[in-house]
Amino acid sequence: MSETGLDELIDDLENMLDKARDLDGENDVIFSDIFTESFLKNHTGFSSLEDFADASRFDWTTPKSFEAIPNDELDIFVRKNSQFNSWEEMLETASSEYIQNQLGF
Template identity: 45%
Template structure:
C-alpha cells in the first residue's frame, strides 16, 4: 500500500525555483536605491512616505548623487537615527538589502 503526497512535488518545485534565483543573485549587484528603499519600506521604518520625501525633508541639499556622497557620515547617521528605526544609514541599507533579497527569493 502506498501513500501519495502531492505537497512534496510543489515544495520541490519551489525549492528548485529558489535555488535558481539564488544562483542568479550570487555575486555583486547594483540595485537602485529607490528599489531597496521603496515606499513600503520607508513608510514602515521611517518618518517619511518615500525616499524622495526623505531627501526633500532632510536638512541636506541633495540634487545629485555627488551631493548625497558629500554629506558627512556622522550627520547622515544622526538624521537617520532621529527619523527612522535605524541607528545609521548603513544599518538601514543592510536591512533593506536583506528584505529585497528575501523578496527576490520568494519569501
Template identity: 40%
Template sequence: MGFKMEGIDDFNKDIHNIVNKAEELEGENEVSFEVLFNDNFIQKYTSFKTLGEMFDKSQYKVESAEDLDKIPEEELDAYVNKNTEFESWAEMMETAIGEYCADKIGLD
C-alpha cells in the first residue's frame, strides 16, 4: 500500500518556484514608472485612472524621472498625501515596489 503526498509535493514545488523568482529579482533592476505605477495600482490607491492623469491634474509638468526629481520633496509629499491613500511619495513608491515584487514572484 503506497502513500501519496501530492499536496506536499505541490507545496514544495510552489515554494521552490517562489524562491527561484525571488532570486531573479536580487540585485539592481530597472523598472519603468509605467510598470511600477500601472493603471491598476493607480486606480486602487487614488481617484485617478493613470499616473499621467495624476500628474496632469497637479501643478507640475512630469514627463520624466528628471521632472519628478525637480519637484521639492515636501510639495510632492503634500500632493501625494492629499490625492492618494499614502502619506508621502516614498510610501507610495515602497508600496508599488512591494506589489511589483509580489506579482513577479507569484504572491499576488
C-alpha cells in the first residue's frame, strides 16, 4: 500500500472512530431518521414513514400515543406490511442500518 493510501486509510479510521464516539451512550433519534425512505422502500410496500403510519391506522403523533398502541396489533401490521415478523425486529434492523450509515459503512 502506498504511503498516500495508508494516510487515507488512517484518516478514514479516525473519522469512523470520531463518529462512533458521537454515537456512544444515549442519543435522541427520531423515527424519520431511522426509518428512511430507502429503508422503507427496501423492506415494506411504503415509501415514507408517514405512509406506513397512516396505513396502520394507529396514532403515531406523540410518543405517548405511540406507546399506547397494543404491541400484538402493531406486530400484526408489521408482519402483513413488511419483511419483518415484529415491530421490534423492524426497529432493530432500521437502527442497525442507521448506525452503519452514521459510521460511514
